[in-house]
Amino acid sequence: MDDRLATGIEGFDGLVQGGFPARTVNLVAGPAGSGKSLFGLHFCYNGARQFGEPAMYIVLEETKASLQRVMRTFGMAYEDLERSERCLMIDLGELRVAGPEGSAIGFQELQDFLASSLRAAHVRRLVIDSLSAVGLHYATPGEFRGRLFGFSRFLRAQDVTTLLIAESPDAHSLTAHGVEQFIADSFVHLGLEEVKGELRRTLTVRKMRFTKHDTTKHPMYITPSGLAVAADEKVV
Ligand SMILES: Nc1ncnc2c1ncn2[C@@H]1O[C@H](COP(=O)(O)OP(=O)(O)O)[C@@H](O)[C@H]1O
Numbered sequence: 001m002d003d004r005l006a007t008g009i010e011g012f013d014g015l016v017q018g019g020f021p022a023r024t025v026n027l028v029a030g031p032a033g034s035g036k037s038l039f040g041l042h043f044c045y046n047g048a049r050q051f052g053e054p055a056m057y058i059v060l061e062e063t064k065a066s067l068q069r070v071m072r073t074f075g076m077a078y079e080d081l082e083r084s085e086r087c088l089m090i091d092l093g094e095l096r097v098a099g100p101e102g103s104a105i106g107f108q109e110l111q112d113f114l115a116s117s118l119r120a121a122h123v124r125r126l127v128i129d130s131l132s133a134v135g136l137h138y139a140t141p142g143e144f145r146g147r148l149f150g151f152s153r154f155l156r157a158q159d160v161t162t163l164l165i166a167e168s169p170d171a172h173s174l175t176a177h178g179v180e181q182f183i184a185d186s187f188v189h190l191g192l193e194e195v196k197g198e199l200r201r202t203l204t205v206r207k208m209r210f211t212k213h214d215t216t217k218h219p220m221y222i223t224p225s226g227l228a229v230a231a232d233e234k235v236v
Pocket residue numbers: 030031032033034035036037038039073222223
């Protein structure tokens with residue numbers, strides 16, 4: 001088990017031989033409201049709390065306050081973990097606002113920050129929420145792709161397991177730039193579908209290197225304690 005990082009998300013780890021393979025770069029994508037941030041929060045919080053693995057959550061899209069509110073809603077006591085420095089939430093969106101006007105954070109700024117802070121904080125679990133926010137920095141998809149490639153190489157050279165969060169623009173395209181899934185070691189897709197006037201949540205593991213993984217589209221629920229995947233059920 002030491003080469004897998006469990007998320008602690010009910011029903012998920014069993015689909016992927018116990019968790020994400022250590023030191024990989026993983027993509028979690030889906031439309032707005034599909035539960036991507038919640039997935040990342042579980043990964044950090046459970047890792048820090050259950051396994052004592054220091055986690056860092058990079059906020060680029062929402063505010064830190066709103067994510068902490070989400071954590072509280074689902075019974076994750078963030079403050080204790082932050083005090084013990086085992087779960088750090090860093091708002092780089094704020095940093096951008098303080099910097100030159102209109103300059104969205106790019107991969108280079110992100111890498112410079114991580115190069116100095118990951119090791120200092122002994123971070124084992126990293127979440128970047130989201131890639132879509134970094135995409136605003138680049139004028140063309142080609143440039144974004146090239147920089148993302150370099151960035152994921154940097155991440156693989158660290159002693160860290162990363163979740164890159166990305167928004168899919170609509171039901172037909174999985175991610176905005178269409179290339180992220182080739183660069184990542186795994187791709188977990190969160191779906192949000194309207195069925196007979198009701199929203200249905202789903203989770204599909206579309207790819208995971210080094211892993212004999214499940215490929216079924218499963219129902220996913222948001223319960224009072226957060227995400228829960230119905231591992232024995234299939235969406236047809
Ligand atoms: N207390 C709650 N009970 C049930 N569902 C909730 C609750 N709070 C938020 N949600 C749902 O969770 C979704 C938030 O998921 P989030 O992880 O922020 O999505 P994403 O990051 O993919 O946009 C909201 O859109 C909402 O539908």
